Amino acid sequence: MKKAEILDQIELRQSTLKTWLSCPLMYKYRFLDDLDPAFRYPGTLHGSALHLVLSWLHEGEWRANLRALYTKALNYYLYASPEEHIPVRWKIDMGKEIEVLKNNAIEILENYRNKTYNKDAIVLFAEVQFKVNILGYEFSGTIDQVRKNRDGSIELLDFKSSKMRPNHYAIPNDLQLTLYAYALKFGELLVDGIWVKPNMLMDSVGFYHLRAHEIYKRKVTGKEIGDEKGSPFMRTSKSIQDLRAFRSEIRSQLSAMLKDWYYPNTASCTFCGYAEHCIARNGIVPEKQASQAHELLAELEMVQ
Ligand code: SF4
Structure with a gap:
């Protein structure tokens, strides 16, 4: 497949980028081969x-x-x-x-x-679609929430519901978060059916880990039964310099994404719905055996 054909086939959505980063082979199955x-x-x-x-x-x-x-x-x-x-x-x-x-x-x-901080927050945008041009390519997707906090700060939040709390070190390097912050500054949002240019630089961006609101059902060290698991906020910031630097990161990702070469990232296999396609292309692992291993991992809750 040539670059133009790949571009014709895919939409540069945040989910495309996320899937590519997770596993280039999964990206091929999902977006180029159009497989469920x-x-x-x-x-x-x-x-x-x-x-x-x-x-x-x-x-x-x-x-x-x-x-x-x-x-x-x-x-x-x-x-x-x-x-x-x-x-x-x-x-x-x-x-x-x-x-x-x-x-x-x-x-x-x-x-x-x-939570008072949620009750009092003024939500400016929720589940809002965006589009933004970067290096001549249009990226699109959906932003979970932009809010104005009680102290006047404007914050971009990406809700996470995974059982495991996201890694703190991953937040400053999270490309999706930076893409959202970039879109809020340089892109457009679809509000009530009209594309508007918010031109907003966020005071903070981050994840809101929803499972932090779960309560302990048993006593654990330092926590009582009924206590919540912790603070849901995991924050970082994105300056205008960070957003400009992001263009170079996108350039590198695009140069790989738009080439006709797809390799497996086995770190993502335990939660991949394309495992059987992968097995079919790998003659070394017997299909039944690999499928059983995947089932077992699912039973052990080692999958999303
Ligand atoms: S099974 Fe693993 S290597 Fe294959 S597409 Fe899924 S994540 Fe990638």
Whole structure:
């Protein structure tokens, strides 16, 4: 495939970049070969549903029934989203697992809603689409939230719902976060059907780890039963110099992404829905054996 053909085939969305960074071979399967993953993980649907509920809360449903809101959001991802035809890999029993997800969602969302810093924040944009031109290429995607805090600071937040807290050292180097900050400064946002140029430099950018609102069910060192797991905020900053330097990083990534060469990154295999495509191209590992190993990792919760 030539560069022009690759560009014709893919959209430069944040998900394209994220998949490329995760595994170039996964990027090929998903965006160039247009293949669906073999399955979806319940944890991924849970995260998407939580994102949707958070945007609804800040759009006038702050006092709504959380169980009802979450059920509506989860049902959308299960039965009405563009990916609803891809099976979900439930571990044991769909009904029981959905109940566990609902209870977890209510715990997280209630604690989110109880925080003064969330109640008092003025959410300027939630789940807002962006587009931005970098080096002649248009990048697009969705920003989780931009808020004005009580102290007047403007903050960009990317919600994370993974069980494991993101690595603190990864935040300053996270390309997606920088892409969002870049778009807010140099790009456009789709607000009420109109593309607007916010021209905003963030005071801080970071992850909001939703699982930090889970509570301890057992006593652990330094924490009591009922305590929340910690602070959800993991922050960094992006100066105008950082944003300019980002163009060089994007140039390097693009020069690799737009070449017809795709290699595996096995660090991502445990949560990859394309494992069976990979197995099919690898004659060394017997297909049944590799598939069983993947199942086992899923049972051990070593997958997302
Ligand atoms: S199974 Fe591993 S190497 Fe293959 S596409 Fe998925 S992440 Fe990449």
